[in-house]
Amino acid sequence: MTESTINALVSPEGSLEILSNFEVNRLKDRSEGGLYRLFRQCALAVLNTGIETDDCKALMEAHADFDVRLVPQPRGLKLELVNAPAHAFVDGQMLRAIREHLFSVLRDIIYSYSIPQSAAGLRRDDPEGITNLIFHILRNARVLQAGRHPDLVVCWGGHSINEREYQYSKEVGHQLGLRGLSICTGCGPGAMKGPMKGATIGHAKQRVKNGRYIGLTEPGIIGAEAPNPIVNELVIMPDIEKRLEAFVRTGHGVIVFPGGVGTAEEILYLLGILLHPDNSDLPFPVVFTGQPENAEYFEMIDQFIRNALGDEAASKYEIIIDDPARVARTMKQGMKDVETFRRAMQDAYYFNWMLRIDPVFQLPFEPTHESMRALELHRDQPGHLIAANLRKAFSGIVAGNVKESGIRQVQARGPFEIAGDPALLAPLEAMLKEFVTQNRMKLPGSGAYEPSYRIVSGAAHAAP
Structure with a gap:
């Protein structure tokens, strides 16, 4: 019809x-x-x-x-x-x-x-210039509000989740709204919509008139994750890397709900940044949460992180199962810690200038069959760089799953190949298979999932 x-x-x-x-x-x-x-x-x-x-x-x-x-x-x-x-x-x-x-x-x-590519202070190949560009885009969109205390919780999670998971994300949002906190997500359906919808009810109960439901997206993903109706501040960043940096520069804490490869990409991006030595003292509350049936999911994520990045990475987040009020209280306390720290350091509440982001997380990664095969997926590099390269692998899988350019490449040349250290890739492959089993790769009813990736033996580059 x-x-x-x-x-x-x-x-x-x-x-x-x-x-x-x-x-x-x-x-x-x-x-x-x-x-x-x-x-x-x-x-x-x-x-x-x-x-x-x-x-x-x-x-x-x-x-x-x-x-x-x-x-x-x-x-x-x-x-x-x-x-x-x-x-x-x-x-x-x-x-x-x-x-x-x-x-x-x-x-x-x-x-x-x-904005010209070579504009002074806004160059796309310069780390400081990239951050300045992100700031300018957000300021132009009027997202940055100087008179507001830290209250923005970034919520990440899958667009393809079941009804019970959606209701749980909605209840967490409700508890956040009751405490006067605002929501920022990737603006799509599922775990991006649930917290916003719940927060609207919490804000209504508390007569919060200026609740914010910020959606950050980018051209490659917006067609696959159209903005949900709750978003009242929409911003389109130029690419996925600037979108991710916008999340961590403007947000004051992060909640992660169950999700698939896109959520895994976001987790690795965040942990890679928090693992940088210059960020060791920065308060940034991070909570992984879900229902009792999601406990095994987060145990799998936790084990993957510990295997790939070590226990230090796991110390950067807390796992809270089936307790929306505790999640919200943790975030509320985190907002106070962020405010105290930034006031002491004279850093802005509305944009985290002090956060150090390695250029490897900022420069755009274009997934192609060649760039995916060439990823440095081995242990002989600092933890934050392992996170950066794993993040790129997940970004390529997302592109092959939902982005027009990635879908066309996979249709023309077959799945992207991912190669590297078996100690990293075996857990990666197991987690990806579990995502498929749990229907976290595609929306329900959209047909069987055809993998956009293939794990192959042998490293793309021999480890030194």
Whole structure:
């Protein structure tokens, strides 16, 4: 059955109303260097807010006749939508949240691509420049609020979770909301939506009027994880590495729910940063949590981390099973510790400038068959670098699972190959198989999972 569509002319809602001729021309440019294709893809994802899918390529193909055009007007700018999904409208009017998200996409794409690659202090190949760029994008989106005390809890977890896991994440969010804490997630469904939805109820009970539900995404993933309807501040970062850095720079603590390879990537990114010697004294509360039936899942994650990164890495987080109130109390106390530390160090509450992030975590990793096969997956390197390379392996698997470019590569050349030290890869392969068994690789009902990866024997580079 063909999905109904609608044509509409849409006015801005709270983000961006005026553009220069240069910006308009770049958004209209359908060539390789233009922004039209990127804008169209992100706009289509936003118009599918609330529709659960994890296949960006399929989403693009299902709406091949969708188009978005800029219509400059004397009093500003409008967007003309052609064959837009009808579920984004009520009685012919676009839902306000979707309209906000649509112009957030426009705002962030224009801003990110208007900054010259060589701009002073914002170079994309310089660690300090990358952090400054992230700060500028977040400030332009008005995410950074100078007058606010630490209260932002980042929640990570799978988009493909069962109903009981979803309800548990919602109850944790409820407990966080009752304590006046706000939520930041990857903005998609599942464990990204549950905490936000629960927090809205907690905030309502406490008459919190300024609750924040921040969604951080990036162009490669937004089509597979369209923003959920609770998000009230959406930001599109240029790539996955800047998205991950934005999480840890703006968030004051992290809660991890059960998830698949994307969640494992986030865990390894975070632990790799916290293991850096310069970050040893920085307070940053991290809790892994789930229901009693998730205890074995977190034991598996814990054992994988201890095997790959050592017990020091495991000391950076606490595992709390089946106790949402305790999770929230732990985060609330963590917010106080963060506030005390940053006040003493005269660091900003709204952006963690002091956090040291090694360039290996900042420079974009482009998953290809060659780059995946060449990953340095051996023990003869510092723990934070082992975490960085394992993170890239998971990032490649995510790309092959849900990102349009990764899916096309796997379809054309077969699964990505991952090689390295068997002591690292055997537990990795076992964990990936368990993710498949637990249906954490794809959304329920989306068909059998076809692996985008293959573990092969022998290291890509011999360990020294």
